[in-house]
Amino acid sequence: MRLSRIYAVTYRNIVNSQKNFFRLFDITLWPLVLFLSLTLFIQYIKGESAILGAVILGVMGWRIVYHMQIEFCQSYMDNWWSGMLGHFMISPVTTLEFILGNLVVAVVKMGAVAGTYFIFAKLLFDYTFTNWNLILIGSLILMLFGLCMGLITLGICMIYQDNAFAVAYLLPDLIVLFSGVYYPVTIFPVFIQKVMTVFPTLYAFEILKASVGLGSINIPYSIATVVLWFVISVSFLIFCKKYAKRKGLFAKLN
Amino acid sequence: MLALSVENVTKRFENFTAVDTVSFSIKQGEIFGLLGPNGAGKTTLISMIADLLTKDAGKVEVFGLKNANHLMNVLPGFTHVHNPLTVDEFLKEYSLLYSVKNWKKQREYVLKLLEIQDKRDIAMKDLSSGYKQRVLMAKALMTQPKLLLMDEPTVGLDVEIAIKIRGIIKELRHKGYTILLTTHNMLEVEELCDRIALIHRGRIIAEGTVPEVKKKIVEQNSIQIECENPRKIQLLFQNESYVLHTKLLKNGCIIFVRQNRKIKKIMRRLSEQEEKVYSIEIMEPTLEEAFIKLTSRKK
Numbered sequence: 001m002r003l004s005r006i007y008a009v010t011y012r013n014i015v016n017s018q019k020n021f022f023r024l025f026d027i028t029l030w031p032l033v034l035f036l037s038l039t040l041f042i043q044y045i046k047g048e049s050a051i052l053g054a055v056i057l058g059v060m061g062w063r064i065v066y067h068m069q070i071e072f073c074q075s076y077m078d079n080w081w082s083g084m085l086g087h088f089m090i091s092p093v094t095t096l097e098f099i100l101g102n103l104v105v106a107v108v109k110m111g112a113v114a115g116t117y118f119i120f121a122k123l124l125f126d127y128t129f130t131n132w133n134l135i136l137i138g139s140l141i142l143m144l145f146g147l148c149m150g151l152i153t154l155g156i157c158m159i160y161q162d163n164a165f166a167v168a169y170l171l172p173d174l175i176v177l178f179s180g181v182y183y184p185v186t187i188f189p190v191f192i193q194k195v196m197t198v199f200p201t202l203y204a205f206e207i208l209k210a211s212v213g214l215g216s217i218n219i220p221y222s223i224a225t226v227v228l229w230f231v232i233s234v235s236f237l238i239f240c241k242k243y244a245k246r247k248g249l250f251a252k253l254n
Numbered sequence: 255m256l257a258l259s260v261e262n263v264t265k266r267f268e269n270f271t272a273v274d275t276v277s278f279s280i281k282q283g284e285i286f287g288l289l290g291p292n293g294a295g296k297t298t299l300i301s302m303i304a305d306l307l308t309k310d311a312g313k314v315e316v317f318g319l320k321n322a323n324h325l326m327n328v329l330p331g332f333t334h335v336h337n338p339l340t341v342d343e344f345l346k347e348y349s350l351l352y353s354v355k356n357w358k359k360q361r362e363y364v365l366k367l368l369e370i371q372d373k374r375d376i377a378m379k380d381l382s383s384g385y386k387q388r389v390l391m392a393k394a395l396m397t398q399p400k401l402l403l404m405d406e407p408t409v410g411l412d413v414e415i416a417i418k419i420r421g422i423i424k425e426l427r428h429k430g431y432t433i434l435l436t437t438h439n440m441l442e443v444e445e446l447c448d449r450i451a452l453i454h455r456g457r458i459i460a461e462g463t464v465p466e467v468k469k470k471i472v473e474q475n476s477i478q479i480e481c482e483n484p485r486k487i488q489l490l491f492q493n494e495s496y497v498l499h500t501k502l503l504k505n506g507c508i509i510f511v512r513q514n515r516k517i518k519k520i521m522r523r524l525s526e527q528e529e530k531v532y533s534i535e536i537m538e539p540t541l542e543e544a545f546i547k548l549t550s551r552k553k
Contacts, residue, residue, distance in 0.1 A: 008350030012339070015347075019338050082337040082379070087393070090304045091351040092324040246308040248267070251301035 001100075005093045009101020013075050017105070027067075031113045035059050035120060038182075043125070053129065053212035056121050058181040061142050061208050063113045065172050065201065068146025071106040072099060072154040073168040080161055089250040095241065103147070110143070131211040137219070138207035144226045145200045146172065148233035155233075155240030159249065179205050200225040255317070257282045257401050257432035258303065263312030265298055265456075272298040274456040275312070280401075280434060280449075282317075285427050287447035288436040289545065295456040296436035300405050303434070304328055316401055324352065327399035331406035335386045337378035341370065344378055344389065345396055352397035364392040368422065384415035391422065402426070404435045408442065420445060440542040452545060464541060476537040477520055480506040482530040490523065508537075 017023040038059055042052045075098070079085040121127040129135060153168040160167075178192055179185065179201035185193055196202045203222040209215030244250055258280040265273040273295045280286040290296050301307035303314050305323060316322035337344060342361070349357035365371045368388040373381060378389055387407065394402055404423070408416035423446055426433060437443060443450055444464055451461040460467045481487050488507040492500045496516040501508040509520060517536060524531055 002353055004350045004353045008347050011350065012347045015339055015343050082339075083335040084337055086304075086306060086330065087328065087348075087390070088351075089306055090323060090326070090328050091348065092353075093351050242308070245306070248298070248301060248307045251297070251304075251306040 001094065001097055002092075005091075005097045006101045006104070009075065009093065009098050010104045012078070013071065013102055013105045016075075016078050026070075027109045027112050031059075031063050031116065032120070034063075035117055039121075039125065049127065050212045050214055052125060052127060053121075054209045054214050055182055056117055056127065057129075057135065057138070057208040057211065058205065060114050060117045061138065061201075061205055062176050062181060063117075064110050064139055064142040065146040065149065065176055067110040067113065068106050068143050069148075069150035069153060069172050070168060071102040071109070072150040073157040073165065075102045075105075076154055076157050077161070077165055080157075085250060095237070099151070102150075106146075106150075107143075114139070129211065134207050134211035134217070137222075138204045138211065141200050141204035141207065141222050141226055145204065145229060148226075148229040149175070151233035151237045155237040158240045158244040159247075161249070175199055176201055181205050197221075198225055198228065200229060255282045256280070256315075257284070257317060258286075258434060259313070259315045260299075260303065261313040263299065263302055263314060264310045265295075265302060265307065266310050272456050273302070276453070276456070276458050277312075278451050278458060278461060280432060282400075282432050283427075283430045284448045285423070285433045285435060285446055287443040287450040288434060288453055289438065289440070289443050289450055289541075290436070290453035291438055294453045296453055297405055298456075299453070300328070300403050300434070300436055304403055322401075325399060326401040326403060327352075327394040327397050328403040328405065329387075329391050329394045329407050331387075331404075331409035331411075335378050335381075335390070340375050340377050341365075341381075341389050341392075342374045345393060348393045349396055354397055357396070360396050360398070361392075364396045367395070367425075368392050384411050387411060387415070387419065391419070395426075400432060402431055402433045404433060406437050406439075407435070408437075408439065440545065444541055468541060475511055475517070477509045477511065477517060478503075478506060478533075478535045478537055479509065479524065479531060480533040480535075482532075486529055487524075487527075487531075490527070491520065506532075 035056070038055050039052060042055050047055075076085075079088045118129065121129070149172045153164070153171060156164040156167055178188060178196050179199060180187075180196075185196055185202060188196070200222055203218050203225065206215035207217055207222065210217050256279050260279065261277050262275045263273055263277070264271070264275050276295070276299060278286070288296050288299065298307065302309050303316070304326065305321070314320070316325050319325070339347065345361045345364075346357070349361065354360055365374060368391055370385060370388050370392065373385055373389070378386060381389065391407070407423070408419050411419065420442060423433065423435070427446070435442075435447060447464065449461070449463055450467055451458045452467065453459070460470050462470065479487055484502055484505065484507045488500045488502050491497050491509050496511055496519070498510040498512060500510065511517065511520070521534065524534065
């Protein structure tokens with residue numbers, strides 16, 4: 001593993017982001033629109049302070065999963081779209097270096113968005129979070145799950161390329177939606193509730209809500225499900241890479 | 255030392271065998287041409303050497319190593335590059351990927367060599383095909399590869415740029431680069447390659463230097479005689495056992511013989527004649543002829 005190669009991946013991702021308004025909006029405009037539309041609504045209906053806190057943490061948690069998962073397949077697809085995939089894949093960069101390089105960007109973007117949310121919460125609503133331990137634990141679980149989703153969607157993109165990119169946006173959103181971000185998961189049919197017990201997002205959002213006194217804490221299940229998804233996602237990515245290499249899907253040099 | 259060793263490499267796509275037990279090797283400092291028509295298996299083979307594609311069987315070693323991506327680079331032809339990065343940014347990215355030491359100095363060197371200094375701040379997607387190709391070549395050279403894989407590097411380029419690229423490849427030979435060049439351009443091969451292999455339907459069907467390959471394949475040479483009385487000269491040779499056939503021209507005739515063995519005899523017989531002979535030209539078969547002959551034989 002070489003730092004220069006990790007930096008190369010980070011460098012390309014940052015340069016690409018700077019040249020693309022949509023990417024810049026991804027860490028500025030869209031997160032703020034989401035934040036303001038939900039928090040202002042809570043203000044409008046005169047929701048309790050704890051509800052406001054839970055919604056802010058919910059929006060933040062959702063963005064954490066999004067940023068942690070999207071960078072890998074987006075960076076991979078950048079190479080594909082620009083006709084550089086073959087050149088990139090023939091270079092000595094390893095999959096781990098590629099992941100770490102993009103992880104740096106993901107963490108920076110996620111940090112920027114989360115930081116913005118905390119600042120806006122203070123400035124607009126004079127809301128201060130106090131239980132930072134739980135917020136950090138919940139965020140960490142969501143980060144790790146976002147990473148797992150990122151590896152899975154990267155694997156799908158390796159095989160289906162363009163056709164799969166929509167999945168990269170859709171899949172994590174669906175999972176988060178059913179994880180009870182702003183509502184208890186008990187509002188869903190029983191079978192969905194049972195399915196969601198294997199997703200760490202369920203426990204992570206509960207932990208975030210618990211930080212404002214509204215949720216429950218289940219650390220062992222959080223860790224167990226994260227480990228489960230990590231094993232699944234790494235195995236899936238290895239399988240997809242081998243499959244793509246066998247089928248010649250990287251071998252498009254021009 | 256062997257720069258590249260390919261042993262019994264095979265690749266199948268379902269029922270189609272794209273590369274079939276291919277073996278060859280390239281010595282350090284050599285330009286080796288892999289020649290074949292479209293669909294012969296050249297790009298598939300290069301992809302396996304570059305470790306972009308899994309082999310079904312066989313072994314590839316670059317300077318004795320199985321995993322040697324850091325030692326090689328690739329230059330494809332007909333580039334559809336839509337890279338938003340500028341030339342400078344792109345070269346920086348790849349110098350980091352290949353951990354190039356003194357990359358700024360190296361970048362200046364390749365930009366100058368390829369005469370693209372004035373394009374450094376332009377996004378690659380906005381460059382013409384010829385310039386894109388030069389930038390990709392700059393990327394490949396900047397990483398100072400021990401083995402350079404060139405997959406039809408001049409295809410789709412206009413004549414002037416293709417000549418320029420070929421000139422650079424010649425310069426690289428003098429600098430000791432080892433190059434595997436795939437092409438279906440016979441002239442390019444004759445001009446650039448130390449040794450060649452002809453690939454057809456996934457198999458190597460001939461290998462050696464260009465003259466060796468021609469000799470292996472083409473059993474006939476032709477001697478063009480410009481003379482005063484072509485018909486008489488034709489009659490003189492047409493019944494000789496060593497003459498395959500003859501062809502009458504307006505101002506001479508062509509005598510086809512099996513290789514060069516009987517050329518001395520023809521010269522002697524001509525000198526014994528009273529007919530005026532203005533010129534005699536031994537016509538070597540072209541690689542193109544050799545290739546067409548060989549591939550049609552294999553059908």
